[in-house]
Amino acid sequence: MEDHRDVDVALWGKSRGLPRRYPLVCHLLDSLAAVEVLWDEYLSPGLRALLADELGTDETHARSLLAHWAALHDICKCMSCFQEQDKIGFGQLSGYLEVNADPKGHAFAAHVWLGQLLAALGYKVGRTASPAVRVAQLLGGHHGTFFPFNHHEFRNPLGSLPTLGEGRWEEQRQAIATVVYELAGHPAPPKEVSDAGGALACGLVILADWLVSQDAFLRGRISAGLPERGDVDCLERHLARSRAAVPRLLREAGLGRLSFKPGGFVDDFPFEPNDLQRSISERLPDLISDEPDLLLIMAPMGEGKTEAMLHAGRLMGEASGRPGYFVGLPTMATSDQMLRRVDGFRRDRIEGAGSLSLLHGMAWLNAAYSPEGEEVGVLTHDPMATRWLRGSKRGLLANLSVGTIDQALMAVLRGRHNVLRMLGLAGKVFVVDEVHAYDSYMQGLLKTLLGWLGSLKVPVVLLSATLPVAVGRRLAEAYLAGAGCRDQQMPEVVYPGWIYVSPKTAVPVQVASRERELHIETRDAPIASDGRPDRFPALREVLSPLVREGGCAAVICNTVAEAQQTYLTLRSWARASGAEGLVVPEVRLLHSRFEAYRREQITGEMVRWFGKEAGDDRPTAAILVATQVIEQSLDLDFDVVISDLAPIALLLQRAGRCQRHPVLDEKRRPWARDLMRLVVLNPADPQGALVIPRAWPHVYPRALLRRTHDVLARLPGSVVAIPGAIQGLVDRVYDENFDDETSPCVSDDVARLADEQAKDLYAQMAAIPLPGRVGDLSRLSGDDFVSEFSTRLGADSGRVVCCTVAADGRLMLGDEPLPVSEAGGKGGRKWFTKEQVRLVMSNTVPVPGTWLRGLSADNAAPSAWADSPHLSDLVVVRMSGEQRSGLLGDRQLWLSQELGLSDFPAVVD
Structure with missing residues (x-):
């Protein structure tokens, strides 16, 4: 006869699609085993130390606590409204009363019920952040959303939530709780569970739950045999088998420890470092400590910042016990390009579990990342991420991730499963490339994320060629504030160079850089009757040498429609040139409004034509008409770049595509040799005064366009010394103080600053509170639907x-x-x-x-x-x-x- 003190293995936890019902207690013990194995074989050493610190204990105790909590997450599936979902299974239960259904489900029931159980185990009870309350709340949030804490529910769970059921239902919940506590090793209560500790613990429980809920795993466990009785000995044997099975589960999911092969910069890359790279490789190791640290790299376009970032990130990650990277970029196209570079580094330098995920809304259409028809999984020698890691919301769990910055920003939006994203970020180095490229709303979200990462001691690397000083200072200060340091002063920006900051150190390092002169010409583009600038007279004049001698040019327009019209004009002109016996250039068009497959085709063709490895594929004569899609992260090289007027930071980015690689010989660069040249087309009225087309303010702030126009008009000799003059130009245009006669404040400046302040306020409203200000974990939750659109205001x-x-x-x-x-x-x-x-x-x-x-x-x-x-x-x-x-x-x-x-x-x- 069954002892009612034993667990009833007829209570099921998983049922749909399985050959038999999977006992609830078995699923809870599987989750316990999963946390133990994740701790031992996946979580980075730095993340383990952080979790222990956030729980106020040592790593051994933290491991037991987290495993115990995971074994409680679904305990309130032991109630009538859940068990009734399988009518046959419910009919086989004996001695249980049927209770009316609860629409909030078993996760909410766990949130209500677990507090008193934990209090009985000695967990401190009191304010919202007390251990008993916080752990009950984080386990109730394992479906990705936390419920608000209610003192009445906490004190009287059965009275406030009758659907929990009394009698045998309560008896069995207590029996399950007793046995999992015993099998978890009777861990003592934690002294505290911080805001960050609660969030990360929930993320770990979600990860463990998802892993052991896979059909293939459950079928394997059923085939291996399930316990027929619920006594401690039988369940202990099940737990032992689960502990033996979970390591393979992690390997198949692509989760494991990552490490790097030993060596210096020349081992990371097959070339000698330039001045920037050498400076970082020689000086950074002596600066790195066990403190939270941030590295800001500022250098001109084409100066090897990506390699510097990968090397610096390796050093910082190894020192902090968090090897691996998340590299965030502004667009899907730039993410696709960065994927190839990180993958090359991974193949050469990574040991252990080096799964690499690509994270954006169209990632799985990228042929390099997700080849057609390929079975994905480590057991089939997967080239990048496993099928499991490609699943929704899991990509940040890979040790190496590349994607749009949105994927990381969603960790601090009030949305479902944001804590799982935070767990993925907390165990690796966080990198943001092109950090200048985000508007005030995204910068506001990024500041919140940097505050969290500072609190979590996550190393951060920020990169930019054209970052306004004020923006860089705000981002670094947000990180340091999160790390608990509000007194550290940011040093003066050095350009080109890098700044290393931590709570104890602030070091600016200026480096030498390849000195060049950028010649900037401005040409008027009269506004036509349709309200758009007429570019053709200026384009014909600038491009005439191309049809005589050959060469390659880029023409960058601010809107898709204008790029299309410009392409048609230049295509007709190119054909007419052929009729006159001149060189007929190839003319191509690239913008965002192609079908996805076609855009990828064109991008690939342009990289083959104009990339660093182009060689003989570089055309004799060619013109690429494009929008902003080529101004960042695409490694393209043109003899001359012609651009619509744009904010100075972006004009300089576009200029970075001009004579980017000095290795091209005269045969492949027959025109404009040794002259880095940017031609800016200013929309103008008949008198030559600036007239901003009506579509452009939807793309760029009117004030930045005007200020850039004015700065260029006063540019001495129409020459920009690279790198020396870049930072000064950027700061003059983006200056927020307007305290001298060269930068007067006019109405469009006021409108721009008001817009930026409003966007920053919206970001604060959308983002979760910083660690130490959370209190009730429900403040981390919000709308059920959060996507990349939520990270881009007004998208x-x-x-x-x-x-x-x-x-x-x-x-x-x-x-x-x-x-x-x-x-x-x-x-x-x-x-x-x-x-x-x-x-x-x-x-x-x-x-x-x-x-x-x-x-x-x-x-x-x-x-x-x-x-x-x-x-x-x-x-x-x-x-x-x-x-x-x-x-x-x-x-x-x-x-x-x-x-x-x-x-x-x-x-x-």
Whole structure:
């Protein structure tokens, strides 16, 4: 006869799709084992030490505590409303009363019930942050959202939440709690659980729960045999088998310890370091301590900052016990390019679990990251991340991650599972490239994140070629404040060079750099009748040598529509040049409004043509017309760059694509040799006065455009000394003080500063509190839906899928029918396969949100897409005719391989 003090193994924890119900207590013991193995084989030494410190104890005790807590997370699945979800299983239970359902579910029930259990184990009870309250709250948050603390619920859980059930339900919860406490080793209560400790502990519990909830793992455990009784001896044997099985589970998931091969800079990279790289490799090791530290690298474009970052990050990560990186960038395109560079470093220098994840909304369409048809998993010699790490919200758990900065900023937004993202960031070095490229809202979120990372002692590396002094100071101060240091003064910015700061140290290091002269010419582009600048007269004059001698040029426009029009103009001019017996340059167009697959094709072709390794692939004569997509992180080299007026920091970034690589010989750079040249097109009225086109203030602040125009007009000799003059130019344009006659404050300056302050305020409202200010963990939670759009204030855009209509009425994507119904599924569930979603997403085009107003029935996506997380927000455009034209609402659009998606007709090949 069953002893009612034993655990009832008929209480199930997992059921759907399994050959038999999986006992609840077994799932809890699996989670216990998972935390132990994660602690021993995955968490970096620095992160283990941090967790122990945040729990006020040593690492051995912290390991036992966390394993014990994981074994309690689902304990309130022992109640009627959960067990009834499997009618057959519920019918096999004996002696349990049926209780009305609770719509808040078992996670909320755990939040309510566990406080008194923990108090009985000696956990201190009191304010919201007391250990009993905090641990109950963090375990109640294991579905990604924390519930507000309520003193009445805490004091009287069964009275305040009758759905918990009394009698046998309560008896079994107590029995389960007793046995897992015993098998966890009776860990003593913690002295404290800090804000950060509670957040990271919850993240670890979520990770353990997700790992041992996989169907393959559960089926394997069922096949190996489950306990038939719930006495301690039987359950201890199950726990031993789980402890033996979980290490393989971690390896298959791609989770493990990362280490680097020993050596210096010349071991990291197959070339001698330049002055910047040598300075870091020689001086940084003597500065690094066990304190939280931040490195700010500021150097001109093309000076090897990426290699300097990887080397410095390795040194800082090894010293802090947190090897690995998250590298955040401003765009998907720059992330894709950085992936290749980090992957090369990984293959040469990494030992151990070196999984590399690419993190942005379209990452899985990147052919280098997710090859078509490839089975992903460490057991199939996966080249990058495992299939498990590619799952939703898991990518930051890889030891190496590259992605848009949004992926990290979501860790400090009030959204689901932000603590799991924070756990992923806490165990590695945090890197932000192009740190100047973010608006005030994103900078505000970044300051909050840096405050958290300072508190968590995470090493940080920031990189920029054109960072305003005030921005760099604010970011560093936010990090130091998080580390508990508000007295450390930021040293004066040195350029080019680097600044190393920690609570005890602040060291600026200036370095030598390749000295060059950037010649900046300004040309007027008269405003035409359509309100857009007429660039062609200036372009024809500047590019005339190209059609006589050959060479390569970039023309960068501020909007997609203007880039498309400029491309058509230059293409016609190039063809006319051929008719006159001159060189006919290749003309290409690159912007964001191509189908995803087409943009990737064009980007790859441009890197082959104009990249560092181009060699004989570099065209004799070519012009690339582009938008901002080429101004950062794409390693392209042109003989001359022509750009619309833009803020000075971005103009200098664009100029960095001019004669970037000095290795090109005269044959491959026949025109404009030894002259680094940027031509800026100023939109002007007939009298030559600046007129800002109406579309441009949606892209850049009017004040920065005007101030850049004025600074360039006063530029001595129209020459910028690189690197010496860069920082001064940037600070003059972005100056916030307006305390001299060269930078007067006018109305558009006031509007710009007001806008920046408002965005910073919005960021504070959207972000979670800093450690030490959290109190109730529910302040870390918020909306159920947080995405990359939440990290970009006012991001008003969407994606369309342009289809043709076949004779039988089917919608087509090229030669393939548009997937309108799910092709995958099992156990009665249906879903769209990866191949179906890849086909659709690779044909999507981003469009402004204003284009998505007033849609018609023809723009409706197939009804089956509504439940797909990838497809549900897409809009369909039905294209017809030779020019592939269709309607998006009442807006007519055209699509071509050459021009991308446009809102005007054009004759294209």
